Amino acid sequence: MPYEPPPDLAGMTLEQIATEVAARKLPPLDQWAPGRTGDSGMRIAADGSWYHEGSRITRPAMVRAFSGLLTRDVDGQHWLVTPVEKLTIEVEDAAFIATDCRAVDGDIAFRTNTDELVFAGPDHPIRVDGTDDAPAVYVTVRHGCEARLDRSTWLQLAEIALAQGDNWTVISGGETFSLVPA
CATH class of the missing domain: 2.30.270.10 (duf1285 protein)
Structure with missing residues (x-):
């Protein structure tokens, strides 16, 4: 099923925005305890562009999928977390x-x-x-x-x-x- 972005914020009511927020299903990162750690070879540039091993990720669906796996620890390190791996990701400014x-x-x-x-x-x-x-x-x-x-x-x-x-x-x-x- 193709991804359909939520409607423009300007035309949404508080109830519609709240419904969209609640509808976003994210992985339960806080319930996972992956045993392996490493480096993802990924970077998020200050302009929000995503890169893997120096090449820009141009598919918005891929970026959206990876973004659901992001977390940041108390030391400021960003991680991509799956049930089996926790991989560092370089973030130039904000995720x-x-x-x-x-x-x-x-x-x-x-x-x-x-x-x-x-x-x-x-x-x-x-x-x-x-x-x-x-x-x-x-x-x-x-x-x-x-x-x-x-x-x-x-x-x-x-x-x-x-x-x-x-x-x-x-x-x-x-x-x-x-x-x-x-």
Whole structure:
């Protein structure tokens, strides 16, 4: 069955987004204890492109499949995890790119470059790094992996912050997130 990406965020209600989030079936990485470790020979570039042994992976379905196996440990190392292997993967900046966002009914939904949808909140915090002149904004996706907001998504988030007030914060999932680098 061919993959059909979720509809455009701008046309979705909160209930439709929540349904899409719940429908995404991910492997139970936290239940697996693979016995072998090694290196995958894979890299995720800062622009979100995936590479294997120097060659770009051009099939979106392959990238989406691999992305479901990603985790990041407390030391910041990214891993591809299967039931039998745990392989390192080089990540230049973030495992994902946030390509769209929308405020809907008091929450902020993000779409990643792998068509994953997440709501910012306690389980998916927004983090700002960098400087005032060049902020780098991230949202946690899952298993410690983050998505860096691309420029247009950062501008969308800035518009949401301005609509919510003038203190460069946003509220989502009952949490307040500062958009100013710490």
